[in-house]
Amino acid sequence: MDLELKGLTALVTGASKGIGEAVAHELAAEGCHLHLAARSGDQLGALAADLRAAHGVDVAIHARDLSKSADVLALAEAVGAPDVLVNNAGAIPSGNIQDIDEARWRAAWDLKVFGYVGLTRALLPKMYARGKGAIVCVIGSAGLNPNPNYLYGCMGNAALNMFVRSLAMEAFNKGVRVVAVNPGATMSDRWVYLARENARRKLGDPERYMELATDYPGKRPATVREIASAVAFLASDKSSYTSGAALTIDAGRGS
16 A cells, blocks of 8 residues: 655654664655664664665764653754654663652653653644644553553553644644654564563573463564564555544454
8 A cells, every 4th residue: 555655754752773663664655754863873774774775765873861851952943844753762671660760760750651751742833834644653552551550651641642642733733743653562672672571580491482372363473574464554645534533453363
């Protein structure tokens, strides 16, 4: 399907690996020019070179720490008014209320929760002025499924889901759609790391980590490409009356 994204400009945060990298590939394949942001400039540079060579699109990279307000504002200034914003940067550590100390969970929220809000807030006036745009927030299904062993992630993701829903109608009336994607377990670097650690604890061998996926639908997690394809669709005008919606991608697993 041609998503009619050719020639548009998208900003993807957390683009150096995992879902963000897959989203960058998907949008570039659709002909989207890109701004890619992450902390790692080297990884972004290598990705940008691959995308330019494969798809002939313009790719600018921004090595920024989006847990810092100054970097959020500098990025918003540098990218101008993108047609699409994909908020994807950040991961909140797992653990119960006592496992994660205050400094660690606050730092994680600064990047993911307040980073999403801050960048959206900085770019919205430019999108409103143009009267058109799409914001896709990659959040996570933990915000829908209470889990005492992922307390701060559940809380942060739930807050972001409500952020999307609360902003959506106002933004739609000004031409900007705001949507969420809530992936379940996804075969990213982070998932593999956590699965290996679980396999080390439960099975005594980190290389047996895929055995822990047998209770997932299809006995596997999602691929990053499966998530990225949904992000691209929601970013496009094929979803022109979709705003405030949250698409959960977990093959029906739920909690």
